[in-house]
Amino acid sequence: EDKVVQSPLSLVVHEGDTVTLNCSYEVTNFRSLLWYKQEKKAPTFLFMLTSSGIEKKSGRLSSILDKKELFSILNITATQTGDSAIYLCAVDGGSNYKLTFGKGTLLTVNP
């Protein structure tokens, strides 16, 4: 059974801080790892990672995958209050694009 573990479960920081969110996984037949941001409604897509060592970047957010050590990190620099959300990590285990999600990291950015 595929498994995804995220850490920390929650994190409180001040605006301007840099945060690193962690995601480790066990999967039978890895195809991709995805990061989502969830505020009050639907999870919204951030990144899809398929290759080790290649950083994906969007503004202040970036992510990288290590397929040897089976983990990924999501970095957010110069955090803002609008970054407050649950960040979800998911893996596609190569079976019909079915995703297994971690429990998420609740990030709170205080002004």
Added chain:
Amino acid sequence: DAGVIQSPRHEVTEMGQEVTLRCKPISGHDYLFWYRQTMMRGLELLIYFNNNVPIDDSGMPEDRFSAKMPNASFSTLKIQPSEPRDSAVYFCASTMSNQPQHFGDGTRLSIL
């Protein structure tokens, strides 16, 4: 482009009643997924379809839950009879090959 559309947004009903949740996937997407999200268990996959055919329903908690996809643009998730422990947010998502899943805004279900 319209995203995944779910209805209703909120549903409050009494224990024992039938509940029907609806989902319209993004046009052209051939995979549709139903999830349930709770504080305790996070986001759990209930069932998913490919080209309107159910592929894996191993996440459906009990026989009280059923799902259908009569055509490429519509799916339902039904709970009959409903119980208080079914209270959760139910999400529908859709995708196509090698693309990320896109989620609807969810249905917040409360069973009294």
